[in-house]
Amino acid sequence: MISNSPAILGPVTTTDVRDCSIARTLEVVGEKWSLLAVRELMLGSDRFEEIVRRTGAPRDILTTRLRKLEAHGLVEREPYQDRPVRHRYRLTALGWSLAPVLTMLRDWGDTHLVGPEGPPVTLRHTCGELLRPRIHCAACGEAVTSRDLEVVTDGTSDRG
Amino acid sequence: MISNSPAILGPVTTTDVRDCSIARTLEVVGEKWSLLAVRELMLGSDRFEEIVRRTGAPRDILTTRLRKLEAHGLVEREPYQDRPVRHRYRLTALGWSLAPVLTMLRDWGDTHLVGPEGPPVTLRHTCGELLRPRIHCAACGEAVTSRDLEVVTDGTSDRG
DNA sequence: CCTGTCAGTAGGAAAATCCAACTTAGTGAG
DNA sequence: CTCACTAAGTTGGATTTTCCTACTGACAGG
Numbered sequence: 001m002i003s004n005s006p007a008i009l010g011p012v013t014t015t016d017v018r019d020c021s022i023a024r025t026l027e028v029v030g031e032k033w034s035l036l037a038v039r040e041l042m043l044g045s046d047r048f049e050e051i052v053r054r055t056g057a058p059r060d061i062l063t064t065r066l067r068k069l070e071a072h073g074l075v076e077r078e079p080y081q082d083r084p085v086r087h088r089y090r091l092t093a094l095g096w097s098l099a100p101v102l103t104m105l106r107d108w109g110d111t112h113l114v115g116p117e118g119p120p121v122t123l124r125h126t127c128g129e130l131l132r133p134r135i136h137c138a139a140c141g142e143a144v145t146s147r148d149l150e151v152v153t154d155g156t157s158d159r160g
Numbered sequence: 161m162i163s164n165s166p167a168i169l170g171p172v173t174t175t176d177v178r179d180c181s182i183a184r185t186l187e188v189v190g191e192k193w194s195l196l197a198v199r200e201l202m203l204g205s206d207r208f209e210e211i212v213r214r215t216g217a218p219r220d221i222l223t224t225r226l227r228k229l230e231a232h233g234l235v236e237r238e239p240y241q242d243r244p245v246r247h248r249y250r251l252t253a254l255g256w257s258l259a260p261v262l263t264m265l266r267d268w269g270d271t272h273l274v275g276p277e278g279p280p281v282t283l284r285h286t287c288g289e290l291l292r293p294r295i296h297c298a299a300c301g302e303a304v305t306s307r308d309l310e311v312v313t314d315g316t317s318d319r320g
Numbered sequence: 321c322c323t324g325t326c327a328g329t330a331g332g333a334a335a336a337t338c339c340a341a342c343t344t345a346g347t348g349a350g
Numbered sequence: 351c352t353c354a355c356t357a358a359g360t361t362g363g364a365t366t367t368t369c370c371t372a373c374t375g376a377c378a379g380g
Contacts, residue, residue, distance in 0.1 A: 017216040019280040021269025048327050056177040084376040099306045104261040109181025120179040126308045129299035136296045139289035146259045148286045208358050244345040
């Protein structure tokens, strides 16, 4: 094996870790409560108290999550009064761009984690039907399954 | 406000927490390293050591994650030798059904978290183009944006 | 004056994660 | 035979996060 190099070839390269966009994304929104806060903002909550209530997140944790989302440009925090200064939260376009991620997480739960009573929340498409999301290829328009995909790495080093 | 009920209407229902499929899904795969383990399995790693190497997860944590994924039926663990007994891991169909979630997480990172060198990993669709995933409505076939969706809750209690 | 609201902070307990070392039953090299 | 190495963990303890409860400040309503 090349990667577990013996002493002659130098120190073992401890990072065979894949540099991948999934990992990068999870660095931003992968901590507990982050995606649920984003969900709440998408569903219309814009005040701290409401997000606390609807997610169940500890207040201090939610504070740090919202600050992190703000730092990454997914959320804007704007004062809506002073004395005392209060803020509301709003998703930016970048924040809204997470919608497909949440849609797929929701769909997975809808499909595999519900009882006979059905999904607690559903989304209705403008076509009138409840949304069953499918991934299509933007280039050819066809529906995509994992069998239609081939992994392409640039071959160098640890990326993959 | 109805939800913050005064004493007359009974004790404050501490759980205004939304029962939603996103939260349920995150209960299963939302902990650190879970989705990265699934990613590795999708990319072809099937041995414990390899998943450790490629994700960078602590071995003990990865063990508990794989056990949890197995308990939920996303992963199968099968012995491939005894003396000493060794196992390999494989995604079940249920595990593979997470592919759209990972696809969207990857796409978000590809779109927003890459430098000029581009994404570290890309997926090629059978049509020949690199995959740019879009969500379509299974019912009408149209591409979906968040503006085309209406939230439907059953109205009762805390679900939403 | 008393209570309640909102958006946090503070302090300390509890839980999760991380890390390095160890185990077990082998295989291959010298 | 001995040494080094492998795979799939397990163990103990340090570190880091998360959680929980209570508190703050500045106001509004009764």
